[in-house]
Every structure is written in C-alpha cells, then in structure tokens.
Amino acid sequence: MSFDAFMKVDGVEGESLDDGHKGWVELLSYHYNAMQSISQTASSSGGATAGGVYLGDFQISKYVDRATPKLFEICCKGTHIKNVTIRIHRAGTEKFKYLDIVLEEVLISLVSGHGADQSGLPIESVNLNFGRIKFEYSQQRRADGGSAGIVSGGWDRIAKKPFA
Numbered sequence: 260m261s262f263d264a265f266m267k268v269d270g271v272e273g274e275s276l277d278d279g280h281k282g283w284v285e286l287l288s289y290h291y292n293a294m295q296s297i298s299q300t301a302s303s304s305g306g307a308t309a310g311g312v313y314l315g316d317f318q319i320s321k322y323v324d325r326a327t328p329k330l331f332e333i334c335c336k337g338t339h340i341k342n343v344t345i346r347i348h349r350a351g352t353e354k355f356k357y358l359d360i361v362l363e364e365v366l367i368s369l370v371s372g373h374g375a376d377q378s379g380l381p382i383e384s385v386n387l388n389f390g391r392i393k394f395e396y397s398q399q400r401r402a403d404g405g406s407a408g409i410v411s412g413g414w415d416r417i418a419k420k421p422f423a
Contacts, residue, residue, distance in 0.1 A: 261350040274324045284326045290318040316386035323381040334367040364390030391415045
C-alpha cells in the first residue's frame with residue numbers, strides 16, 4: 260500500500276503544494292518505537308513483570324527543502340517546539356487520512372544529511388524527541404471508502420500516563 264505523509268512543525272514552513280497540506284513538509288518515511296522493560300522475575304500471577312516504557316525518538320526522512328535550514332537551526336539552539344503533527348494518507352485519487360500522530364513538547368535531537376537517494380535528490384533524517392505522543396487512527400470502510408470511526412491512544416512521558 261502506498262501512502263503520502265506530511266509533517267507540520269510550529270514555526271517551520273515546508274514546500275508541500277498538496278491540497279490541505281500547503282506549507283507542510285513532505286515525508287519519505289517515518290519510524291517510531293516503544294519498548295517495555297520486562298523482568299523475568301515472576302509476578303504473583305506467575306508471568307513476567309513490566310518495568311517502564313522506553314520511547315525512542317520519532318524519526319522522519321525527507322528531501323532537503325526550505326524547512327532544512329530552520330530544522331537545523333532549531334536543533335542547534337535546542338528550541339522547544341509546542342506541536343508537531345504527522346499526517347498519513349492512503350495514496351490514490353481519493354486520499355483517505357487514516358493516521359494522525361501528534362507530538363507535543365518537542366526537541367529536535369538530530370538533523371542528518373545523507374546525500375542523494377535513487378531520485379538523485381539529497382535527503383535528510385530528523386529525530387524528534389517529545390514529551391507526549393498521540394495517535395488517531397481512522398479505519399476505512401471497505402464498502403464505500405468512508406471512515407468507520409477513530410481509535411486514539413498515546414502516552415505522556417512527562418506524567419507517565421496515557422495521553423489521548
């Protein structure tokens with residue numbers, strides 16, 4: 260399944276001309292992870308016990324564009340960003356927004372250039388460290404392509420509790 264992905268960063272202008280995402284940053288890929296610390300010491304119910312969650316940086320890759328200098332500067336200065344939104348659409352004639360990922364209290368922890376990909380254009384990776392993350396997934400109905408409802412969930416790493 261192909262997808263279109265966009266990122267909106269408070270105070271940073273991208274080059275997207277896509278309807279509904281003008282001025283957003285176009286993404287090539289993204290990556291996130293959550294890893295639960297597991298102890299093999301049995302709990303009173305007999306199973307392993309959970310420790311605490313480790314949330315890795317949210318990583319994106321993109322072509323070098325007008326956002327590049329600002330993202331680099333924000334990283335160097337350690338500037339806090341209030342909100343970053345990642346929006347994923349199923350590609351096609353009728354785009355369907357099926358995933359929004361909202362990051363709050365963000366610091367850019369890495370900006371890394373990689374030269375060119377197969378298109379010949381230079382690309383870069385950007386790592387986003389966040390205080391809170393929220394996912395909103397919209398299930399698509401197979402019959403007519405509309406939304407079958409939204410499921411949301413997330414984590415507040417500052418308060419160590421669910422965030423949705």
